[in-house]
Amino acid sequence: MNGTVETKDFQPIERLAIIGIGLIGASIALGARKRGLARHIAIADRSPTNLARAEELGLGDSYHAGADAAVKDADLVICCVPVGASGDVAREIARGLMPGAIVSDVGSVKGSVVAQMAPHLPKSVHFIPGHPVAGTEFSGPDAGLPDLFVKRWCILTPPDDVDESAKERLIGFWTALGAMVECMSAEHHDLVLAITSHVPHLIAYNIVGTADDLEAVTESEVMKFSAGGFRDFTRIAASDPTMWRDVFLNNREAVIEVLGRFTEDLIALQRAIRWGEGDKLFDLFTRTRAIRRGIIDLGQETEAPDFGRGGER
Amino acid sequence: MNGTVETKDFQPIERLAIIGIGLIGASIALGARKRGLARHIAIADRSPTNLARAEELGLGDSYHAGADAAVKDADLVICCVPVGASGDVAREIARGLMPGAIVSDVGSVKGSVVAQMAPHLPKSVHFIPGHPVAGTEFSGPDAGLPDLFVKRWCILTPPDDVDESAKERLIGFWTALGAMVECMSAEHHDLVLAITSHVPHLIAYNIVGTADDLEAVTESEVMKFSAGGFRDFTRIAASDPTMWRDVFLNNREAVIEVLGRFTEDLIALQRAIRWGEGDKLFDLFTRTRAIRRGIIDLGQETEAPDFGRGGER
Known part of the structure; x- marks a missing residue:
């Protein structure tokens, strides 16, 4: 129960893009930084206040008003926005995504997120929705905690035809953040x-x-x-x-x-x-x-x- | 907000009788002992297991299977039993009560407790129902905490014709245990x-x-x-x-x-x-x-x- 995480086996992400830097986005950034899971963390938020605050807190390596710029060259993109904004974000990032990138999210609902995002995403990326079951009653970039996911469950809802190596990579990332991962259908x-x-x-x-x-x-x-x-x-x-x-x-x-x-x-x-x-x-x-x-x-x-x-x- | 309690002004109870030694009864006993609020604490419980455990834990000065024996010569009697047992307890203690004694309780319901207890109590005692709004999800004599009532509210529901000095005495006792006291009608x-x-x-x-x-x-x-x-x-x-x-x-x-x-x-x-x-x-x-x-x-x-x-x- 000492919170140690085995990250030795995890090959760091080259560029991690976090779209939306609230409680969950900030916790992923802090957790990834603490454990050396990403060489570059690109952060985007449509709120200039949140983005400026994220920069003040030093949560990432680069900061972007547009999500399309943040996801450029990213091998892992995690959308951390309210569920209702998922469709807009998918539309915005679609043009910037690198072929072979993994696109995921942290929304508390999965069926609706798939329906909103999937139509906009290019076939060349691996879309694997996710939901870390963790949180506090606080919100915003200041609410982030590097160990928020330790010993908590993260649910992934991969599609039936998921690329197995992409799935394993995403499971590896969450495991390295301290979470336990379980896969099930979105429904x-x-x-x-x-x-x-x-x-x-x-x-x-x-x-x-x-x-x-x-x-x-x-x-x-x-x-x-x-x-x-x-x-x-x-x-x-x-x-x-x-x-x-x-x-x-x-x-x-x-x-x-x-x-x-x-x-x-x-x-x-x-x-x-x-x-x-x-x-x-x-x-x-x-x-x-x-x-x-x-x-x-x-x-x-x-x-x-x-x-x-x-x-x- | 440092939890200090002014007990200097409180003249200790000569004999405090606690009927029922669960979470609340044990917390009163521990709190009164810690602060020197009673010279003698008499404990009664109809469960031999709980009574023996209270004695092992040293919660009181005397232990009684019968509530009537515990209340003998007590100037303050507090019934700490489930609300549904209030009537039985009142019947049992009635014959042992000293004239002028204060009788109170800690039940989460007040109207029903008054209806159950009042008919059995002699006119010579001061019956002032009470309810400390504090607790944990644990129960039994082992669950007692000496500071359970610190900074918590204790509600008293004195009758209209209450003896003012008896009321002040009971308020003083709860205040000395660390609680804040408010009076209102049972309804x-x-x-x-x-x-x-x-x-x-x-x-x-x-x-x-x-x-x-x-x-x-x-x-x-x-x-x-x-x-x-x-x-x-x-x-x-x-x-x-x-x-x-x-x-x-x-x-x-x-x-x-x-x-x-x-x-x-x-x-x-x-x-x-x-x-x-x-x-x-x-x-x-x-x-x-x-x-x-x-x-x-x-x-x-x-x-x-x-x-x-x-x-x-």
Whole structure:
């Protein structure tokens, strides 16, 4: 558990292009630099503020307002933009891409990204969508962390006819960043993420909104007594609004499918409360503990009693 | 914000009786001992295992299988049992209570506790219900933390005709434990906690159950990719099943009222996703950030990017 990464076997990328330098783009840049995974890191961002800040922070070796200039001669291009901007980026980089380049992304939705990007990309590049399942509730270039991906999963959704050596190269890059890699179809990815990420975020946003609207309880009371559980929802509901809007608009079907099940289950629980069916509640509350245990055992969570945070310090 | 507590002005309790030695009872015992707030701590628990463990941990000065023996000569009695057991405890301690004693509790629901306990308590004692809004996802005597209440709120719901000196005494005790105290009606408490604690817990339990039931996504996938947001829900959904069953059964009306609003809001969000109304989503996701900011400013949360936990270590 000491965070060491075996990078010996990884032959550095000659030129890595990162399109979009927010939390994830900056973390890839910092992680690649720290581990010597790329000889040159080219950074592009359509926001002059973000680009200037990336340069101040020294995240890359060259900085470009146009994504087409950044991807020139790049052997690995990673698009790190909100999912809704994927199509525009693909159109913009298409003319600059080198034959044989690997093009990937980090979007939280994969089906929509493929639909948006694939039509614009030349047949001479290897398009392998990706999604590192890692992040914090912060955003922007300052939010980058070089070890953000260590011990986290990165999902790749290669097409059926993927070039195996390109796939291995991309797996090698993420592994060298510290991640564990799993491949699956874009469709399955979108369903898995709907339950593990998208719907939990929507629910968190929703309850914070419901609380804010309650006339009988003041905002000050909500904040003061938030240690009872609400606090954890506000952390999730503080994530980047643009990114999340795009996630929901672009993973509509899977999100609505999982939300339907969630609401059905919740209404059954509400009915159990109304009718005093304590056994049904107790059974669910016991079953959920086992899943928590499994996540800790997998190293995806720490065991410290975090509810009491602040109290012990 | 350095956690120092002014205990100089607090005249120690002669005999403090703690009925039920779980997470909260043990934390009161440890906190009172650390700060010299009680000359004698008498502990009762109907579970022989918990009582023996409390004695091994040296949490008190005397240990009693019967609550009636523990409360004998006690000037402050705090019942720390699941809400559903409050009536039984009141019946059991009634015969042992000293005239003038203060009787309080720590239940997450107040209206039901008053209804269960008040009829059994003699008129000669001061019954002032309480609820420290603090906890962790762990339970049992081993889970106690002496500083659990530091900088956390403790809500008291004194009756209209409360004896002012008894109220001040109880406020002084909680303040000496490090807590901030606020008084309100039992009814208002139950509504405030429904939104800040009870419904968030129910939602967390519910989504963990929904995930577990999804046929198309394996349990292993749910656990592996939980860093995307789901993980935080499992932490909440690992709390004590008995305690939470009792909370929902005993705060039925407020929970169902808040749940109704939550579901209504969620269905409106689902509709916005279905119809591609990105602005509605963006507006909510922006508004919720401000509440998070307020909670951090109030010192009820830390600012560290906790989503990335494990990654930085």
